């Protein structure tokens with residue numbers, strides 16, 4: 683990893699009723715899955731949330747933002763960044779294995795889909811961010827590959843109790859135009875490199891490199907209040923907007 687700390691935007695994905703039985707004791711309280719992203723300007727294109735079925739997550743209380751779900755490791759980091767009452771301390775309200783969070787309905791900022799679902803992704807790393815990822819299949823090759831896996835493999839869906847209604851209506855949304863790659867850049871590189879699945883790691887790394895730099899320097903927003911602007915000029919403004927409306931917070935690790 684690089685020299686200094688990495689800044690992430692933590693997106694608060696709010697759990698919608700009905701709460702899954704595992705979260706029943708939090709009924710009536712605001713509970714958010716928190717997802718670490720480097721790309722706050724892409725939140726218009728969220729179609730779902732990614733959870734690793736085998737990772738252990740915890741439920742804990744923050745001072746200003748309600749109840750969060752993340753890995754314990756991320757909670758500890760947050761406790762040193764003024765998220766909790768006492769520096770470095772956090773109280774585990776509950777532990778929950780990812781599998782039990784799959785299929786949960788969520789409300790997330792900026793996306794055109796009023797309700798999105800928590801779905802399984804097997805390449806999530808336990809030691810990065812919160813262990814929860816927000817999915818933007820239009821612009822993230824990893825997200826697009828994982829979504830296609832679920833769409834074309836019924837056995838994979840069924841193993842985790844994921845229904846068609848949680849996946850099929852959620853098409854990638856054109857939110858950024860990138861010269862040469864068009865307005866669904868992740869779909870373009872996925873097809874171009876003939877990526878087969880979320881486990882196609884080499885090609886996915888190549889795909890990410892292809893879209894990332896080009897997107898950052900030449901990408902133009904197609905939606906929202908900064909429609910027509912270059913990403914590099916408005917990325918910070920969009921992060922600030924999410925923070926001001928209390929849909930996101932800044933987090934370092």
Ligand code: A2H
Pocket residue numbers: 688718719720721724805806807808809810811812813814815816817818821822823825890
């Ligand atoms: B990004 P870096 Cl549109 N395991 O957000 C695997 N991936 C994780 C993760 C974890 N524990 N935590 C965060 N991430 C993802 C948006 C996005 C992202 C787009 C395009 C590229 C992209 C929507 N998903 O990331 O290793 C999150 O996905 C390309 C790398 O710190 C986060 O930003 O560089 C990014 O990886 C952080 O990865």
